Amino acid sequence: MDGLARATAAHNAGEGPTNNLLRALRPADLALLRPALEPWMGQASTLIYRPGDLVDYVYFPCGGALVSFKVTLEDGREVETALVGREGAVGGIVSQGNLPAFARAEIQVAGAFLRLRLTALEAAKRESPALDSLFARYADCLMAQMFQAIACNAVHSIEQRTAKWLLAAIDRTGADSVALTQEQVAGMLGVGRSYISRVIQAMKARGLVATRRGGLTVTDPQGLGALSCECNTALRRHFDEVLRGVYPRSAETRRLARLASAPRATR
Numbered sequence: 001m002d003g004l005a006r007a008t009a010a011h012n013a014g015e016g017p018t019n020n021l022l023r024a025l026r027p028a029d030l031a032l033l034r035p036a037l038e039p040w041m042g043q044a045s046t047l048i049y050r051p052g053d054l055v056d057y058v059y060f061p062c063g064g065a066l067v068s069f070k071v072t073l074e075d076g077r078e079v080e081t082a083l084v085g086r087e088g089a090v091g092g093i094v095s096q097g098n099l100p101a102f103a104r105a106e107i108q109v110a111g112a113f114l115r116l117r118l119t120a121l122e123a124a125k126r127e128s129p130a131l132d133s134l135f136a137r138y139a140d141c142l143m144a145q146m147f148q149a150i151a152c153n154a155v156h157s158i159e160q161r162t163a164k165w166l167l168a169a170i171d172r173t174g175a176d177s178v179a180l181t182q183e184q185v186a187g188m189l190g191v192g193r194s195y196i197s198r199v200i201q202a203m204k205a206r207g208l209v210a211t212r213r214g215g216l217t218v219t220d221p222q223g224l225g226a227l228s229c230e231c232n233t234a235l236r237r238h239f240d241e242v243l244r245g246v247y248p249r250s251a252e253t254r255r256l257a258r259l260a261s262a263p264r265a266t267r
């Protein structure tokens with residue numbers, strides 16, 4: 001069964017969505033949205049929105065799907081402004097109603113999504129103040145992510161930002177590996193491929209990451225965390241205050257939980 005068939009079957013069976021924002025809804029509020037949620041499969045490099053596109057759907061990444069918001073400059077360079085996975089949603093979250101997109105929303109890691117017409121979301125918000133409040137709180141977290149990205153892009157080194165970005169990706173996908181090429185990482189950070197290649201080689205030499213065809217594996221999340229700037233931690237702290245339980249567990253927390261639950265003989 002492919003990802004879409006699996007997501008559709010889970011949705012039709014009434015199983016809870018694997019998107020943390022939808023999971024945070026009260027059952028009555030999720031029931032309001034459920035008839036309008038459509039399973040949708042997103043392939044890597046698909047542009048969900050281009051600047052100027054009418055934003056008519058909100059997309060909820062499920063499982064390991066990842067989307068980035070990028071701003072394209074006149075000289076063709078692109079800079080990543082935010083990464084969204086299972087903790088969030090893409091499209092029409094900050095605005096009310098259908099407005100044109102400002103940034104490019106591009107799928108970085110393929111996966112299943114649930115999508116919802118904005119008209120259905122707006123109707124549900126009018127019906128339930130609790131649902132309206134949850135999405136307003138997510139909009140606040142997304143704004144916090146943008147503010148942090150401005151500071152990060154201005155001040156933190158490429159090495160720190162690469163470490164931050166890899167950890168942000170694996171926290172969201174819930175796996176130690178992420179299907180991203182070095183070109184994609186370079187594109188996300190708005191720097192040259194050869195520069196990123198040197199940074200990743202240095203991380204490999206220190207045993208922090210391993211490379212494989214078409215992907216990267218974080219082998220030492222704690223070590224990579226020490227190299228990273230504080231930006232993921234600052235964002236996690238804000239999510240924990242505003243939307244407790246929605247930001248995914250960190251790779252390091254997952255690793256410690258695995259160790260704690262492993263049978264003694266295999267430790």
Ligand SMILES: [Zn+2]
Nearest residue numbers: 152156229231
């Ligand atoms: Zn930073």
